[in-house]
Amino acid sequence: MQYITDKWENRVFLLLSGLNDDFENIRSQILNSNESxxxxxxxxxxxxxxxxRLLSSGRKGEEQSAYVSRAPVGTPRSSRKCTHxxxxxxxxxxxxDLYPEKKDSRGRSSSGKKPVSSATSLSDGKGSISAEQIRELRAYLSKIDV
Known part of the structure; x- marks a missing residue:
């Protein structure tokens, strides 16, 4: 029975070690806990x-866009230039490029077609886990099941 417990703990450590540094807080909480x-x-x-993180980054973008929408009405769209x-x-x-989640806010990408990717990411692209990665992780964990 101890072998099975050790094997599962190793899987937990593998999962934690594979996380991006953005998840250091969660990793530390789990590793420093007395619980198993x-x-x-x-x-x-x-x-x-x-x-x-997705909700907080989305809210941040909404707040920023609210300020931008108050720009002078007479500003022609073509005169706006992205600093990025x-x-x-x-x-x-x-x-x-910075906020891909805003790309499909009108239901289309720059080419006018529906976006193909179903991945959800943070605005800076770091620390995100896409739906596909979650499915792959679940499939992998089910394969290595004892």
Whole structure:
């Protein structure tokens, strides 16, 4: 029985060691705890943190866009220049390179087609876990089941 417990603890450590540095806080909480966490508990905590980050980054973008929408009415769209990608027609607050989640806010990408990717990411691209990565992790964990 101890062998099975040790094997599951090793899987928890593998999962934690594979996380980006953005999840250092969660990793430290789990490793410094006196409790023994199951792989499901760890996964649930990581997923909850990812959702919290997505919500907070989304709210931040909404706040920024509210300020941008108060720009003078007479400003022609073509005169706006993004300080990030240097393209005309938008500002940094609406740059699809920085905020890909804003890309499909009108249901289409720059080519006018529906976006293909179902991945959800943070605006800076660091520490994000896509839906596909979650499915792959679940499939991997089910394969190595004892």
């Amino acid at each position: 966490f199951s792989i499901e508990d760890v996964y649930s905590r990581v997923e909850a943190e990812e959702q919290r 990608c240097k393209k005309l027609g938008h500002t940094r607050d609406f740059c699809w």
